[in-house]
Amino acid sequence: MATKTITDQLGIEHTFQSTPKRIVSLVPSQTELLYDLGLEDSIVGITKFCIHPFHLKSTKTIVGGTKQVKIEKIKALQPDIIIANKEENTEEIVASLRAIAPVWVTDIVSIEDNIQMIEDFGQIFNKRTEAQKWIDKINFAYQDFQNFIADKKPRKVAYFIWANPYMVAGGETYINELLKLNKFQNIYDNHPNYPGRYPEIVIQKMRIQGDPDVVFLSSEPFPFKDEHAFELGRYTHHAITIFVDGEMFSWYGTRLAKAFEYFKKLHERLGEPHEHHHHH
Structure with missing residues (x-):
């Protein structure tokens, strides 16, 4: 596949020569998203707080919490990409992990940021169709809710x-x-x-x-x-x-x-x- 360059939500450019196959996720909600995009087999490491879907705790390597991660454990998993979040994980953690693999950092305050993240994951992991399906589902529910809340x-x-x-x-x-x-x-x-x-x-x-x-x-x-x-x-x-x-x-x-x-x-x-x- 062609090389792709994508910018994360901190504005950092990442270039992927091929689709990342081994993922370490340091954020519970992003682990759930990866699973929902059909990437269960690519997830190799998660945190002890990644409780959805529940069975991942017994099938994946636990690399610590969101604030304290075991660097050596992550290194041993040989990830192609590490997914972090600006609020959940510290700058120190992110900096120390960059030596192991590209660290993709999300920064989410608005619903728009959230949709952007889903779209980005679709691009990075070659799951555009699945990502679009979820974005449509969210947008539909969002519109419906805006009608509900109006009065x-x-x-x-x-x-x-x-x-x-x-x-x-x-x-x-x-x-x-x-x-x-x-x-x-x-x-x-x-x-x-x-x-x-x-x-x-x-x-x-x-x-x-x-x-x-x-x-x-x-x-x-x-x-x-x-x-x-x-x-x-x-x-x-x-x-x-x-x-x-x-x-x-x-x-x-x-x-x-x-x-x-x-x-x-x-x-x-x-x-x-x-x-x-x-x-x-």
């Missing part, structure tokens, strides 16, 4: 990803983009006192920080319990606190095709926003 009223929300210390999804994140799409106005989206993508916040001040209508507790990366829900509930006027599937809000790739259905059910669960009357 919904906006609500103020906070989306928690961690406790001890309490951390939320802020602006410039994929989670925040999906919240916006749902007309969930993230009170920590570029909050003047809490800049940054995943700020640590003072929950005692949640009312003055924006007083959310809904508090979301993500199923990952932190295992929230009822006691966290109760604790957070004490610091809002009237918020409903609910546990949500973090994969639907934070996994990119083909997961987005399923996420829109999930979001519809979430809106059904929440019902109509209530008008609150405070008695002082």
